[in-house]
Amino acid sequence: MTSVELSHVTKTYGAAAPSVDDLSLTIEDGEFFTLLGPSGCGKSTTLRMVAGFVAPTSGTIRFGERDVTSAPPYKRDTGMVFQSYALFPHMDVAENVGYGLRMRKVATAERRTRVDEALAVVGLAGYGERRIDQLSGGQQQRVALARALVVQPSVLLLDEPLSNLDAKLRDETRSQIREIQRKAGTTSIYVTHDQAEAMAMSDRIAVMNGGVLHQLGEPREVYRRPATAFVARFIGRSNVLPGVVEGRDGGTAAVRLTDGSLLHTPVAVDGGAGDVAVGDEIALSVRSEAVELLGPAPAAADRAEGTIHARLAMVEFTGSSCMLGLDLLDGADDEAAGQADRRILITIPDTDDLPRTGDVVALRPDPARIWMVAR
Template sequence: HHSPEDHMNSVDLEHVSKVYTGATPSVDDVSLTVGDGEFFTLLGPSGCGKSTTLRMIAGFINPTSGRIRFGDRDVTNLPPHKRDTGMVFQNYALFPHMDVATNVAYGLSMRRVAAAEKRTRVGEALEIVGLTGYADRRIDQLSGGQQQRVALARALVIQPSVLLLDEPLSNLDAKLREETRAQIREIQQRAGTTSVYVTHDQSEAMAMSDRIAVMNAGVLHQVGAPREIYRRPTTSFVARFIGRSNVLPGVVEDVEPTRIAVRLDGGEILQAPVAEGTLSADVVVGDEVALSVRPETVRLEPAPAGSGTVVGALRASVRMTEFTGSTCVIWLRYGDQDLLATIPDTDDLPAAGDEVLLRPDADRTWVVAP
């Protein structure tokens, strides 16, 4: 059974790959560590391999190569029921005709836990998810959000080393999703359980996670805290997938200790900061890179007459403006690329067809792999 040092419930994936022939998403050499008690999210578009990765952690799928460890236990070849994980699926997989308590107790019954202890632990689990008093309700008498919390209680009641959640909010409508994601995050913090969460919804990942792993086509692009990934994406894929970003390809023109100058395809030159330990610190003149420019970091000015380029800015024409309340989104055309600018709402917005000068904040422009 559990020895005391088993409480280090970290999850380690070391060079994990799953190779499928055909259309199933494969996973290509993924290494990552989920810290003890951390809420860690695998994020990416559908078919990127994030669910395959989660199922390998659960033991439903065996990796083609690589190791998986929980703390210092190598679980690579253990069957699911010996891994001590609690799982929450998108369809909840609850028994509709049974009451809440019986559903929550399911994992304890399988483990032959004594009746008295079972009652106590079911009570504790229902308290953690905020459903005390619902033990005798039938599942089909509950709302979608309540059913979701029953599924969570059922996963937590076995006191798993790792809680695994596979797109658990995808069946709920938008408003309920936002309420429930806040509840899940709160419940996870209360329970302190190491958790791995899968979603394709970036705002969900940003709102809930301690750290996020961004995947695409089976490859891990970046792992980091939400703010770090948003402000400092490593690749153009991450920049576009997390929030909206303008990704501008170009060639490194000049490298200084704290700044890089990049010449865009249209000939304009933009600058970006150099940060230790990131791509910006490794590039040399002539390298092909891209710049990630967030829509909220640009200023728009009327374009000056003539056709000369202005260092640190680019000329674009306005396609349309979109009023969203506190801000306006300006859709622009630059060469054959669509760009976005988000600016505070004003009465003198540029009109469709206007030529403008788009001036990114050089300190928040970020060098990414193209």
């Protein structure tokens, strides 16, 4: 059990832009920490630097007080679950799980007990003598987890461990992993591109893009108060609408969007776009589920403050709800408001009287859930 501290870690391959650029963060003892981002964002490289498979170009990595920056992987005492599981195909389940103990020179008898315990923890008691190719994907995944945990590593590293499972098994396994981790209290770093997974499991999330840390915070905070337009788009289903600040009144600001509508939104001094002044060009992040469908739009001239007019372009029925895609209109309600960022997506409970595609409707984003981000 230990904390992990990355300070000013940079990894550059050749002349290309850095894969990881000046990354500094601290993972607390016992925390379940997630590195989240699209593929190529540097999250896996970061994890591999923590594991010791990749040497940072500059910066330091510490486990607690110990500087491990140049320690080889086999002297770092981390436990890693690989995306491909990386089980040893020539060993049976028990030999796989016991491998780390063998390397640590644990006596045979104790090794056997601990392997059995670890297998029991992941729900595979009695599977010790199975061959790896006799296991299903989910079982292999749990063997990999048991193998990483049985050595009681100071840090548990998980590299997209669920990406090879089907959707249903994925949900089950993720709560299992979290439960096992909570019991063991092992500091864990989890890498994923799946934001739902990240939110469901993590104590804290670091959102990365292009090798840069965009936001670090608890799942709720990241979801509600995205730091950048990228985070707003990447997490949840968010509409990012560009606009200009027209007025400031205490804690709120009036923002004119490019389609001419005027929205009022709280100003957060310590997050998102920060404090703003009249004339600032910013963007508003509007969650798809935080938009109310008011019905047929009145004439353009009668557009109410706080509402947006848009033409319904498509409807997707998803079971519990409906997702609507609408195209923003300009001030006269008849032309598109510019090609970029024209489409807005909203999620509403399923009803029988949906407007038809082509109808122009009025929408009202919930002012409390609008969030200002830098463009």
